[in-house]
Amino acid sequence: MKAELLGTLFLSEKRKNLLLLLKEGEKDIDEIKRALNVNTSAIMTQINILMSQGLIVYQNNEYGLSSMGGVIVKKMQPLLETLNLYEDNRLYWENHKIEALPCHLLNRIEELGSCEFVEPDLDRMYDLPKRFEENLEKSKYIHEVSSYFSPAYSGLYKRLVEKGIEISLILTETVFERLKNEYQSDLAFYLGSGYVNLYVCTEKIELASGVVTDRFLALSLFYNTGIYHNHTMMSFESSAINWGKDLFSYYLDISRKISQDDF
Template sequence: MTMDLQLIDTIFFSEKRKNLLMFLMEGPKTIDEIKTELDVSSSPIMAQIRVLLKDGLLVQKENLYELSVKGKLIAPRMQPLLSTFRVFDENHEYWASQDLYTLPQYLRERLGELGSCREIVPDRTHIFDYPPEIMNNLYRAKTIMEISSFFRPGYPGLYLDLVRKGVEVSIVLDRPIFEKLALEHRADMEAFISMENASLYVCEHKIELASSLVTDRFTSISLVSKDGRYYNHEMVSFEESAFAWGQELFGYYRDMSKQITEL
């Protein structure tokens, strides 16, 4: 086994070693502090400490254990990778079939920030609408940011209703979707953009993903498959890190868009 593979084995093939390295990012700890935090007894954790000492990831100073220089370089990079593993593991079939290249590279590399996700597929009674799990949360949200490259029949009425209820709503649309709405739902569109708490943008470039919803209650994303098909499903996360990730995705497309103030 090469040194690189041995190091990977040392770090990732033991839950105790992973947890210990992450805990020691806080600073030097005594064996009693380690045992209390990780809820382990002396013999098992000492065996893992000896492995980490041998591979140069820890150092011992009197009765304290701390990350070595190598450990301090490696440990902070573990969490993003572990988070990404968890995202893919929880919904392996979904992510394996989606075209992840529709996401900006810097956000694709931080996909682990979505945290624990759940795939929501609408039943036949909601095939063209948001499923109840999303709709109910939309009406409880204070802010909504959406990116969309496809048309939902309920769009105009839904968002006009939300802004009239005081929700802050910002939408970035693909140009063909905007033109369809402006042609077929002009009155609702004019009413929407006249509201102070509503913002509408048209992206000057093609929106590659299907849609994304970012609210103060949840973040969802819907991608297209590797063969270019859209299956009307949402990957939803309720984690705070997902909200920040989603805000950046919205900002990415908003910065390539033109705000619409009149039709």
């Protein structure tokens, strides 16, 4: 019975779509047919299977989820969303250190939604990906957590600050020391601008970079080998932006703020 129920839920796209549709509320047969673009014969076969499993009930000429059906579908949706996220960019998730993400956020990774893999053109391999840079320039604020030195720190970010865009950076001690020792004028500009908040994380940052703005989330992970390649996964969905805000808040809680008095 257990294997049969799992097959019912995951082997049929029609049954999955029907269950997710009924999660929105009860529907009569005509509403179901219109929503799923199916004929009566095809959908009734799926309805009867789900009714035999106790997941759907029929009353007052409408079909709806049973009490247990509602519980199962509620838990099924995050799993389906996670599987979709994985399948859309399977090679990326397979080959990168996904365990670098904080555990509580890794458990919510389905919130990233639809992602796109973005990397620089071949003639700009050491620059920021063009799509990433273009959207940074359109953002109202930028919050970043990073364990590597980004080329944006000594170029693009300075221009954005001059345009009045608020930037908050959480860096590792190593990256901060490089900024302090090799880019003193840039650091002085940032701290004196009134638009930059700079923090040093007191614990290890395992991911390469996480950037969240009012427009998008960009997430960069190291390869399983430890190598970093100049690329990012971008999502423009509101759930991904909220996820990114939580990522930034997590590291902010374990970071100390840098001020001009520290020099």
